[in-house]
Every structure is written in C-alpha cells, then in structure tokens.
Amino acid sequence: MIKVEKVGFGFAEASERILDDVSLALEPYERICVLGPTGSGKTVLAELAAGLRAPDAGSVDRDGTVAYLGHDPRAGMVSTLVFDEVAFGLRCAGLSGKAVKGRATAALRRCGINHLAHSSTSELSASQQQLVALAAAIAVDPDFLVLDDPFALLDGTSAKLVATIIDDMVQAGVGVLETSSALERAMGADRTVLLGAGHRAWSGSFDDLLASDELLGRLGITDAADMVLLRAVSHEGFRFASCTKPDDIISFIKDNNLAPRIARSITPARGDATFTPAHKISLVDASVVYGTHAALGNVSLSVGDELVLVAGPAGSGTSTLAAALAGALPLDGGEVQLDGERIRPGRAGYLGGFPKDQLFSKTVRGAIAYGLEDSSKRGGTVDTDVTHAAGALGITGLLDRDPRTLSSGEQRLAVLAGIEALRPDAAVLDNPCAGLDAAGRARVHRMVQRMRSKHLPVIIVTGDVEEWLADASRMVFMRDGALGYDCDGGAVQTRTQPYVSCGVEPPLTVSVRSLAGMGTRRRDARG
Amino acid sequence: MAKVRIIGSYQPERTPLHGVDARAKIAFLPLAGIAVIAAHSWIGFAVCLAALAIAMLLAGVRPMQLAAAVRPCGILIGILAVLCALIPPSWAGILRGISLAVRIIIFTGFVLVVNATTTPTQLIDAYNLLLAPLARLVPNATGAAPALTWLTRLIPLVVDENARITAAQAVRGRQSPFSVATALAQVFSARGDAAAAMARRGYAGAAAHRMRVADWLIVVAGVAMIVLSVIL
Incomplete structure (x- = not known):
C-alpha cells in the first residue's frame, strides 16, 4: 500500500501551501485517478506519493517498490541511448547482464518501441520519449506506479497503447496512482479523487462524478463533446468499471443499437469557415533528414485562412513539420514561404x-x-x-x-x-493544450479564435484531436514523414477511415458518429 | 544533404571506439590535453591533428560535427587569438594566437569524440570506478563522479543548448550574439538534474571490472602523443 496521511506541502517562494491535509491510500490491483485544475497540487501529490519530495506535514508510507512517470519524459532520463535508458534501473537493481537484456527488451517490445532500442533518446518525438520512460518504469516490475499526466504529450494511438499497458498492470496486481487533466482518464479508474485549492475536495466513482454538474463545474467541464457523450452512454445504462476502455463504450453502443440516438447528442460542429486569407504560409517540397532517417520527405503544404490540424502516430513527423513551418528547424531541402516569399524570422x-x-x-x-x-x-x-x-x-x-x-x-x-x-502573421502550435486544465484550454481556444478572426493561418499539431475538431477547417494526417490524407473539417468529424488508414486512433465522438452513419456535409476526404 | 547530427548526444553507432572502456577514454582526455599544450612545433601540431583525425575516423565523427561544436565558441576563440597576436603586436604574437586557436579546436575534437562514443551512464560509471580507490583516503570521493561527468560533457551540452536557444530566438525574429553565455548559464543551473534522476532510480555506483588490452592501448596512445609532442 501507499498511504498518504494528512500531507501538506508549500514551495519556499510561494505564500500559500500547494497541498494541505490531503490523505489517500493506494492498494494493489487498483487505479486511482486524481483530477483537478492547474495549481491544485496534482503534480506535488504524485511526487510525494512516489518519494520524490518529502512533505512539510503528515507522512507517506510505501510498502513496496514504486516507479514514477512524469509529464515531461526528458526530466527523468539519464542516458542518451534508448536501450541504456530502459536497462538502467535493472542494472541498478543488480540483475545479471542476461536478465537485464531480457527484461529491457521485453519492456521495449511491450511498449511497441523495440525497433528504437539503438536510437538516441534526444532524436525521438515526445510521444516516443514518453514510451521509453514507460518502458523503463515497467521493466523494473514495480509494486506501484505513480503517473503524473503521462498522456499530455501522447498521440491518440500511443495513448491507447499506454492505457492498455496500465490496465494490464492493474489487473496483474500493480497499484496505480495517476493524475490527469483529462476527464476520460477517470473513466476506467477504481476511484476518482478531485483536488481543489490543495485540498481533497471529493472522492468517489466515475459514475458519480459524471452525474454531478457541480463537480464537473469545479473542473470547468460543462459542455465538452466527450463529456456529453459519456453522460449519454451513462444515461443509457452503461456502467463505468475498473479498466473500462473507449472500445467497451463502442461495443455497448453497437450491441444496443444506440448509435443514432447517442450521435444526435454530439452533432458535429459547423467547423471553421474560410474567407480571403490575410496571409498564406506554405511548405514547398520540404525535407528534413537526421543522419539517414528522413523525418520529413519532400512535403508540400499550404495554409491560408484556415485552422489546419495535423495528426499522426508517434514518430510520423508532425512535430518536425511544425518546427520546419515556423522556421525553428533548418530544412535540408525546399523552403518555407509566407505570402509567396521566403519567410522572414519572427513572422x-x-x-x-x-x-x-x-x-x-x-x-x-x-x-x-x-x-x-x-x-x-x-x-x-x-x-x-x-x-x-x-x-x-x-x-x-x-x-x-x-x-x-x-x-x-x-x-x-x-x-x-x-x-x-x-x-505574427501566422501561428504554428504543437499541442497547445497539453497539460492544461479546462480554464487554460479555454484561454488557448480564445487566443486561436482571435487569430482566426483576423483570417490568419493557424496550424495545430495535436495528439488530442477531439480538443480542436469543432474548430478545424481542415485536417492533414502524417505517416513516416509524409502527408497522407488531407481532409475537410466536416469529414473528419464523422469518418474514421482517414484516421485508421494513417494509424491514428479516431476520437470516441468520431467513432460514434461513424457508427451512426453520419455523412459529410462538405467535400469528401481526399488522399 | 543530411543534417549534422545534434551535438551533445551520444551517437548510437557501432564503431571501434564505442567498444572501448570509458575509463580508458576518460584517462586519454587529460593526456591529449597535455600533448596539445606541450606541442611546440608544427610537426608536434601535426601529430596531434593526425591523432584527432584517426580518433574521429574510428568514432564515426565527421568534420562538420567538429565545426558545429566549435562554432558557438568561435567568437571567444577569435578574441583570445587576437589578444595573443596584439599583446605585444608581432609576428610571433600572431603565430601564438593561431596556435592557441588550433590547440582549443584539437582538444574540443577529442572531447567530442569521447562524448560521441560514450553514454552519460558509462561516463559516470567510469568516474565512480576511477575514484573508488581514493575513497580509502578521502571519504565520499566518488561523490565527485557526477560533477566530473558534467564537466566532461560540458562542451557538447553547451553546444546543444545553444542550438536550442538560437532556434528559439530565430523564431522570435531576433538573434543574440551572446546566446552561448545564456546556454552556459542554463547548463550550469541544470548540472545536478541528471545525477538526481540517477539517484532517484537507485544508482549506487558501478560494478568493478578489468580493462582489456585494447582499452590500455588507448591510454598508451595518449602517453605516446605527449612524448612525440615534447620531442618533435
């Protein structure tokens, strides 16, 4: 058990304590999900539970080994070689060379990144780095796993894999404490805890949380499409239990022929309209090569008066494309243009x-x-x-x-x-809402809306497609450094095929709409 | 054209130098430094340059990577060289300035080769093993291993951080000529992070093992460099 008893903690430079009189107990075979707005103390609670910090008041008792995974995978990395990073904890535990190699390889394989074993950690995407950190955590076979919003930087496909790994560990007896800024992570938790202003404001089941306007209001979640969907299925009799997955919800909807009714509660938004662009930003035949690996291969993309989402599985080149478009990464071929001319820095x-x-x-x-x-x-x-x-x-x-x-x-x-x-004359944003609470996300949305009101091009790379789907004019998918589907904003709200064909996990709302047979209202997807 | 690999990171290749014990490579560095300082003729410099060229070949490090590593410090090297040349102004002073710049570049090259072929964990293990015998005389002598690892990695860490800062500045439309100073400050403030991360994950030192004959040859090569630099 990890027993957190009446802990308090405050930073020296802050006048108020970030945590005050918080208690919880984590048993084997259970997952507790801790939700709360930014500044409520989630990260500090995770660090106290994992033993990374000592509390100012109260106590934390741990009866077993604890592995920790933070929201920034680079913070805990000690090596620049992937295999070395995963094997490090095993070597520290004094295992033989053969055992280290076996368990490290198994952990890498479990996380789907065995092919990256001999890669440099600094050349991986954020999603891949997080998978390396997870592999390092599970390799040591801990009794407890403490996770601080590990999904913030993950693409949808990696997020599904990580969620499955965590559920498998819980079923194998590992106790998991997870903090999150996303409501759906509480979906399969055994218990949900709500932090507010450093205090434990509430604890209970996900069903009870979903049913309470007051509690959801404290999280700032009132009308998000995924919340509406989860409430709709709950209303139809679906019960959220330990290790509930989005696929379970899809199966429930299919088995009970509920797709049309549920889909009506999550009708697609009109999306973003386009007018005469104030500016146009373009990648022209752009390529970026690291050593022998082509992170971007002759990619061309033009964005005018639009909000374009860019999505792809881990390592597909989405972040490289964003950095190249903004001029933060020198190209090995091609160029970036703004309004037909080579882009000047700062624009x-x-x-x-x-x-x-x-x-x-x-x-x-x-x-x-x-x-x-x-x-x-x-x-x-x-x-x-x-x-x-x-x-x-x-x-x-x-x-x-x-x-x-x-x-x-x-x-x-x-x-x-x-x-x-x-x-600026254009904006390129890589996961702008990662790790933000509902209030923070709302501010980012308003900022993007201000830019769009001036008809400026905005490109958003996102692992959380659901967050921006209602605002998108267009969505492009990437795979292996190349562009795949380039779809109208309406099509990607109702069709799963563009996602699946590029290895991207479709959002739950899109899967439900697709089940209900909702067609596109505008141009079809073009590949 | 392939992009020059990010400096400051271990290069995950399989080269002869990747297989050399980190202790031998660490021991070689001060020997190479002494040889570079002791070189007093153009033949001596040529010996050091030849040794560097062989090391880079064996490690798979390309000349462009050395240029990328030296570039951020180019202004500083240039200022030092000019000061040497002008105080007092003479042809001998100009030669002194040039030789200072060449010495810095050669030593930076050896540091780059060691970092490109040795992971941070291998470095800290090596320093722990090298310092362990001193623990009998100086309590907690191995506590210096993280700091020494950080010092060994300082040049590539600063180059890497400088690349990040200049990219971030470029996006804001203004580049500062003093980004290297900012990079050094950032690297300095984060110097304890890696050691703290290792301690959190249970690191308590390395298991002792013998160096092979091939490892000792690297040390011998360092000594040979010194001898040749002095006598030639």
Whole structure:
C-alpha cells in the first residue's frame, strides 16, 4: 500500500501551501485517478506519493517498490541511448547482464518501441520519449506506479497503447496512482479523487462524478463533446468499471443499437469557415533528414485562412513539420514561404512540443517581451503588450517568476503569451493544450479564435484531436514523414477511415458518429 | 544533404571506439590535453591533428560535427587569438594566437569524440570506478563522479543548448550574439538534474571490472602523443 496521511506541502517562494491535509491510500490491483485544475497540487501529490519530495506535514508510507512517470519524459532520463535508458534501473537493481537484456527488451517490445532500442533518446518525438520512460518504469516490475499526466504529450494511438499497458498492470496486481487533466482518464479508474485549492475536495466513482454538474463545474467541464457523450452512454445504462476502455463504450453502443440516438447528442460542429486569407504560409517540397532517417520527405503544404490540424502516430513527423513551418528547424531541402516569399524570422508564431526549450529569459516577462522591441508593427509600448498578452493567457501573476520554476502547463501558456504579444502573421502550435486544465484550454481556444478572426493561418499539431475538431477547417494526417490524407473539417468529424488508414486512433465522438452513419456535409476526404 | 547530427548526444553507432572502456577514454582526455599544450612545433601540431583525425575516423565523427561544436565558441576563440597576436603586436604574437586557436579546436575534437562514443551512464560509471580507490583516503570521493561527468560533457551540452536557444530566438525574429553565455548559464543551473534522476532510480555506483588490452592501448596512445609532442 501507499498511504498518504494528512500531507501538506508549500514551495519556499510561494505564500500559500500547494497541498494541505490531503490523505489517500493506494492498494494493489487498483487505479486511482486524481483530477483537478492547474495549481491544485496534482503534480506535488504524485511526487510525494512516489518519494520524490518529502512533505512539510503528515507522512507517506510505501510498502513496496514504486516507479514514477512524469509529464515531461526528458526530466527523468539519464542516458542518451534508448536501450541504456530502459536497462538502467535493472542494472541498478543488480540483475545479471542476461536478465537485464531480457527484461529491457521485453519492456521495449511491450511498449511497441523495440525497433528504437539503438536510437538516441534526444532524436525521438515526445510521444516516443514518453514510451521509453514507460518502458523503463515497467521493466523494473514495480509494486506501484505513480503517473503524473503521462498522456499530455501522447498521440491518440500511443495513448491507447499506454492505457492498455496500465490496465494490464492493474489487473496483474500493480497499484496505480495517476493524475490527469483529462476527464476520460477517470473513466476506467477504481476511484476518482478531485483536488481543489490543495485540498481533497471529493472522492468517489466515475459514475458519480459524471452525474454531478457541480463537480464537473469545479473542473470547468460543462459542455465538452466527450463529456456529453459519456453522460449519454451513462444515461443509457452503461456502467463505468475498473479498466473500462473507449472500445467497451463502442461495443455497448453497437450491441444496443444506440448509435443514432447517442450521435444526435454530439452533432458535429459547423467547423471553421474560410474567407480571403490575410496571409498564406506554405511548405514547398520540404525535407528534413537526421543522419539517414528522413523525418520529413519532400512535403508540400499550404495554409491560408484556415485552422489546419495535423495528426499522426508517434514518430510520423508532425512535430518536425511544425518546427520546419515556423522556421525553428533548418530544412535540408525546399523552403518555407509566407505570402509567396521566403519567410522572414519572427513572422510565424511558434509553440514547440517542449515549451521549456523556448524560455531562455530570466523572467516570464522577459520571455514574452523578447523580440518585441524590434517589431515595426508595434503601436503601443512593449510593456503594455506584455501585460495584455499575459492577461489574455491568465498568467499575469507569473510575470516576474523564473520560467524554469513554472509547471509545464504554465510554461506552455508563457510561450503562447509571447506569440500573442508578437502579433505574427501566422501561428504554428504543437499541442497547445497539453497539460492544461479546462480554464487554460479555454484561454488557448480564445487566443486561436482571435487569430482566426483576423483570417490568419493557424496550424495545430495535436495528439488530442477531439480538443480542436469543432474548430478545424481542415485536417492533414502524417505517416513516416509524409502527408497522407488531407481532409475537410466536416469529414473528419464523422469518418474514421482517414484516421485508421494513417494509424491514428479516431476520437470516441468520431467513432460514434461513424457508427451512426453520419455523412459529410462538405467535400469528401481526399488522399 | 543530411543534417549534422545534434551535438551533445551520444551517437548510437557501432564503431571501434564505442567498444572501448570509458575509463580508458576518460584517462586519454587529460593526456591529449597535455600533448596539445606541450606541442611546440608544427610537426608536434601535426601529430596531434593526425591523432584527432584517426580518433574521429574510428568514432564515426565527421568534420562538420567538429565545426558545429566549435562554432558557438568561435567568437571567444577569435578574441583570445587576437589578444595573443596584439599583446605585444608581432609576428610571433600572431603565430601564438593561431596556435592557441588550433590547440582549443584539437582538444574540443577529442572531447567530442569521447562524448560521441560514450553514454552519460558509462561516463559516470567510469568516474565512480576511477575514484573508488581514493575513497580509502578521502571519504565520499566518488561523490565527485557526477560533477566530473558534467564537466566532461560540458562542451557538447553547451553546444546543444545553444542550438536550442538560437532556434528559439530565430523564431522570435531576433538573434543574440551572446546566446552561448545564456546556454552556459542554463547548463550550469541544470548540472545536478541528471545525477538526481540517477539517484532517484537507485544508482549506487558501478560494478568493478578489468580493462582489456585494447582499452590500455588507448591510454598508451595518449602517453605516446605527449612524448612525440615534447620531442618533435
């Protein structure tokens, strides 16, 4: 058992405690999902449970070995070679060379990344790095697994694999404590705990959480399509139990012929309309090669007055495409154009997969202001623009903080505030809502809407397709460094075929609509 | 044209130098440093350059990677060379400046070869084993292993961090000529992170094992470099 007894914790530089009088007990064979808004103390609770921090008050007792997986896979990495990284914990445990090799290989195979064993960890995508970290955690065969929002950076297909691995571990007797910013992760949990302002606000079953407007309101979730769907199936008699999966919901809907009725509650949105573009950003025959591996192979993509989603399985090149489009990555062939000319630095706002890499100033204020004074479009002062941008993204209170002390969600918001202040001619965002609570996600959506109201091109790489589906004009799929399907925004809300053919797990709402036979309203998908 | 591989990372290849014991490679570095400093003639420099060329060939490190590693420090190297040349102004001073730049580049090349062929965990294991005998005299001598590992990896870490910072600055439309200083500060502030991560995962030192004959040859090569640099 992991027994957390009345723990309290506060950072030295903060005036309020981030956790106060929180207790919970984790047994073998169970998964507890901890939900809560940003700043509620989820990460600190996970770190206390895993023994990475000591509480200021109370106690944490652990009866067994604990493996930990954080939301940033790079934070716990000790080696630059994938196999070495997975084998490290086994070597520390004193296993023989043969046993180390056997268990490390088995863990890599279980996570679907055995083919990456001899790759450099720094050259992997964020999803692949998270899978390496998971392989390292499961290789040591722990009694307990503590996960801090591990799905934040995962693409849909990797997320499904990781969820299956976690469920298998629970059924094999491992106790799992998982924090999450996504409601659906509580779906198959044995217990759900809600944190609010550092306190344990509620604990119960997912069914009870789903039925309570008040509790969902505390999470800021009121009308999200996935929540509406889950409530609809619950209303039809589906009961959420331990290790419930999205496939179980699909099977329930199919077996009971509920598809048309359920689908009516999640009708597709109109999506994003297009007008005359203010600007047009294009990749022209672009290629990026690492050693002998082509991360992007002669890719051409044009985006005008549109919001284009980009999705693909782990390692497909989605993040590389985003970095190349924004000019953050030099090309080995082809070029990036804005309005028909080679793009000049600073004209496309960019959020990378790891926002920490873009925060190099001493304060958040400095990071947002960087480059602004050179902008010829500036009407007001830099200070005014910084304050306004910080307010829009809800991080005014963080302006004088060192960016390295922020949570990953706060770092993401800081980079986005920088983009807001820069007033670029286009935006390329890599998983902009990863790790954010509902309030943070709403602010990011409003920021994107402001850009779209000016008819600016916006490209969003996302592992959580559901988050942006209602806003998308278009969606492109990637596989093995090349573009696959390029689909109308309406088609990808009702058809699973473009997802499946490119190895991307379709969102639950799309699967249900597809079951109900909902057709497209506009142009068909083109491959 | 393939992109120059990110500097600062172990290159997952299978080369002769990848198989050499990390202790031999660590021992070689100060020997190479002494040889580079001791070189006092163009023949001596040629010996060091030839040794570097052989090392790079055996490690699969390309000249472009060495250029990428040296470029961020290019301004500093240039300033040092100019100062040597001008204080006092003379042809001998100019030669002194050039030789200083060449020495720095050669030593950086050897550091790059070691980092390209040795994982961080192999480095820290090696330092632990090398420092273990000292533990009888100095309590917790092996506690210096993480710091020494960090120092060994300093050049490639700074080059890698500098590449990240310059890319981030480029996207904001303004590049700072002092990004290397920022990169050094970032790397310095994160110097304990890897060691802390290893400790969290239960690292408690490396198991002792003997070096092979081939490993000792690397050490002998380092000594030979010093001898040749001094006498030639």
